Amino acid sequence: MVNRPDSSSTRSDKSSSGSSKSMSKNLKGGGSGGIFVRSKSGNDYVTQNKLRSSSSLQSITIKSGEKANRGLRKFKSNTSMDSSDYHIVKSSSGSSTPHEDNINVVVRVRPLNNKEIKSKDESVIQFPGNGQILCEGHSDMQKAKLFSYNVVFEPGASQEDILNYSGIKRLIEMAIEGFNATVFCYGQTGSGKTHTLTGPPDLFVGKADISHPGHGLVFRSFFYLFQLLQQRQENTQFILKASFLEIYNEKVIDLLNPGAARKKPLAVRWSKKLRGFYVENLFLVDCEELDDLLAVLEEGMRNRSVGSHLMNDHSSRSHTILTVHITSEQQAENEKSVFISKQGKINFVDLAGSEMTKKTHSEGKTLEEANNINKSLMVLGYCIASLSDTRKKNGHIPYRDSQLTKLLADSLAGNGVTLMIACISPAKSNVSETINTLRYAARAKRIKTKPLIIIDPREALILSLKREVNSLKLENEHLKSLTVFQLPRSINGVTSKSGDIENTAHEHERTIISPPPKVDIDRLAELENNELSELVKLYMTENQALRHENNELYSARDNLLRDQEIVCRENERLLKKLEDVNSVCCRSPLIPARPTISGDVFNFSNGSENDFANNSNIWKNPLNTSIENLQNLDGRISSADNKLSDNLQKEMDKMRITESIDAVANTLRRNKSFDKNGHANGMIDMIS
Numbered sequence: 001m002v003n004r005p006d007s008s009s010t011r012s013d014k015s016s017s018g019s020s021k022s023m024s025k026n027l028k029g030g031g032s033g034g035i036f037v038r039s040k041s042g043n044d045y046v047t048q049n050k051l052r053s054s055s056s057l058q059s060i061t062i063k064s065g066e067k068a069n070r071g072l073r074k075f076k077s078n079t080s081m082d083s084s085d086y087h088i089v090k091s092s093s094g095s096s097t098p099h100e101d102n103i104n105v106v107v108r109v110r111p112l113n114n115k116e117i118k119s120k121d122e123s124v125i126q127f128p129g130n131g132q133i134l135c136e137g138h139s140d141m142q143k144a145k146l147f148s149y150n151v152v153f154e155p156g157a158s159q160e161d162i163l164n165y166s167g168i169k170r171l172i173e174m175a176i177e178g179f180n181a182t183v184f185c186y187g188q189t190g191s192g193k194t195h196t197l198t199g200p201p202d203l204f205v206g207k208a209d210i211s212h213p214g215h216g217l218v219f220r221s222f223f224y225l226f227q228l229l230q231q232r233q234e235n236t237q238f239i240l241k242a243s244f245l246e247i248y249n250e251k252v253i254d255l256l257n258p259g260a261a262r263k264k265p266l267a268v269r270w271s272k273k274l275r276g277f278y279v280e281n282l283f284l285v286d287c288e289e290l291d292d293l294l295a296v297l298e299e300g301m302r303n304r305s306v307g308s309h310l311m312n313d314h315s316s317r318s319h320t321i322l323t324v325h326i327t328s329e330q331q332a333e334n335e336k337s338v339f340i341s342k343q344g345k346i347n348f349v350d351l352a353g354s355e356m357t358k359k360t361h362s363e364g365k366t367l368e369e370a371n372n373i374n375k376s377l378m379v380l381g382y383c384i385a386s387l388s389d390t391r392k393k394n395g396h397i398p399y400r401d402s403q404l405t406k407l408l409a410d411s412l413a414g415n416g417v418t419l420m421i422a423c424i425s426p427a428k429s430n431v432s433e434t435i436n437t438l439r440y441a442a443r444a445k446r447i448k449t450k451p452l453i454i455i456d457p458r459e460a461l462i463l464s465l466k467r468e469v470n471s472l473k474l475e476n477e478h479l480k481s482l483t484v485f486q487l488p489r490s491i492n493g494v495t496s497k498s499g500d501i502e503n504t505a506h507e508h509e510r511t512i513i514s515p516p517p518k519v520d521i522d523r524l525a526e527l528e529n530n531e532l533s534e535l536v537k538l539y540m541t542e543n544q545a546l547r548h549e550n551n552e553l554y555s556a557r558d559n560l561l562r563d564q565e566i567v568c569r570e571n572e573r574l575l576k577k578l579e580d581v582n583s584v585c586c587r588s589p590l591i592p593a594r595p596t597i598s599g600d601v602f603n604f605s606n607g608s609e610n611d612f613a614n615n616s617n618i619w620k621n622p623l624n625t626s627i628e629n630l631q632n633l634d635g636r637i638s639s640a641d642n643k644l645s646d647n648l649q650k651e652m653d654k655m656r657i658t659e660s661i662d663a664v665a666n667t668l669r670r671n672k673s674f675d676k677n678g679h680a681n682g683m684i685d686m687i688s
């Protein structure tokens, strides 16, 4: 049966069939691509809605020439993330306006458990398809409620299906790319949150069976993560660290170092720089191999607070947050000395379940735990309600009212990408809690986050300055080469029309730019703050000097162009005059008719060059002559090879013009057509 948006088929809960067959092979499509999936057998366990693809979002943290050690050193020193200087700068989509991204919400419905089956409890959940859930009302009087989510996992869905269709894969990919990703499980006690995230508790007792189908999302995500890292390790270096904490009775306990922490809980502090909350002195463990990550998971699961009550034998009595920090280092394509560093993380959050203490019969310690759990979940509920309400979301959000909401603040409405897995029981006896959870989840779906780049401003500055210095250097080299091309003019004694041109040209040669000292890129991380600032200053100085030189070169070039323009115009004016003189001379009965310019010039290639030289007293306008012929003209027009400047050439043209004028004047003199002042019928005036 195809589960498409137009499908009107409604199936009842198949949980009692309890099929454990893995559906992963039968399912089409995958990830968060918004594809509706079905099984070949016709039994659908996963229905997807039209999902937004988050693929447009990605994040990079740019670091110049530094290995990832800086952040990691801090991790080793067991201090908080707050001690880093990272600032949120902009989204990785390339634009400075960050994309908004809705929280991705999926729902998992667990099968009816033995107790429920025994007590003849019924399922109140139906699956209309298209990511929808129909839940019967509290009583027969109430109407069934329809909810819509990104994906719905029916009771038969396997653990592998959750990995493949919840969108977690995309979150892992984004974490590798530098985003803060969070997946959290929400739901009433006994609804399957821990089962979904980590699998049944006996998996962590004794020797681990890697192929066990019960392994949860965290375990499977670790495998997927390492698979991706292996594919990418050829050109990228990855460093992984992990932490695992629980919030038990509003106290933060380090699950990787629980002894000390139980005596003195860790503090949750506000970071001005990060503009977020963080846990001080949380232990971070290096995870070079997959086994290290799995060991962190095992260790944390062993140490977390578990209790039992009527609704769950292994009830989580705390909220847990397992975080994997992923730092990647990649050499920039065009800048060998520049490394692009990305620092992402993924949080796996297993919330303790809300519980009706009347139902669970909690008392004593368990009751106190239940009250704290319910209280923090209530605050989470307020936060979600406010954030999903467009009128309230810019108002006060009570994150500070619980440790949980402080630590989830960024995932809920900050700069990360978030996946919520709402877990529900299908049993009629739990219908009011189920409706509450479904409402919660529907609200959460309306919340938008803004995934952003986190970047160290000093490193970004160094990188941008380096890039600018390089481009300025290239530009200046180019301008210098153009200026050198013009210099022979002054060397050959050609007068500059604007006196300052040569000064500028010479001046820029005198400009000495001292580059910043060479710093070993690998050791950049070891530099102190003041040394880094000094380095930034030196780059800025170099940058400024290059800009100055750049300006000078530009003004020199402009002056040279202006100068050339003036000479050209003057040249043209003189040539025009001479053309007039020549035409007057040709028409004069006193002067013998001369062959036409074209006749002589263009036919000289058939004769000897001497023919042309012999006729050099006839003026020829080089501007009206084809370039090919001009290049042959007695070497008068400079070629790129002999590197005579245009201006020098024009000066030579001028000299030849003067010679031509003299020749015309001599002819006139020879023909005795002078007036008493030696002027040839006014024509000499024209050429003077």
Ligand SMILES: Nc1ncnc2c1ncn2[C@@H]1O[C@H](COP(=O)(O)OP(=O)(O)OP(=O)(O)O)[C@@H](O)[C@H]1O
Pocket (backbone or CB within 6 Å): 109, 110, 111, 113, 155, 187, 188, 189, 190, 191, 192, 193, 194, 195, 196, 200, 312, 314, 315, 316, 317, 351, 352, 353, 354, 423
């Ligand atoms: N999808 C499922 N398939 C099979 N068994 C499940 C499923 N979901 C939950 N269970 C079983 O139901 C019981 C309760 O599940 P789990 O402990 O995960 O609930 P929980 O929501 O984490 O409860 P709590 O909030 O009390 O910790 C467990 O025995 C678990 O193995």
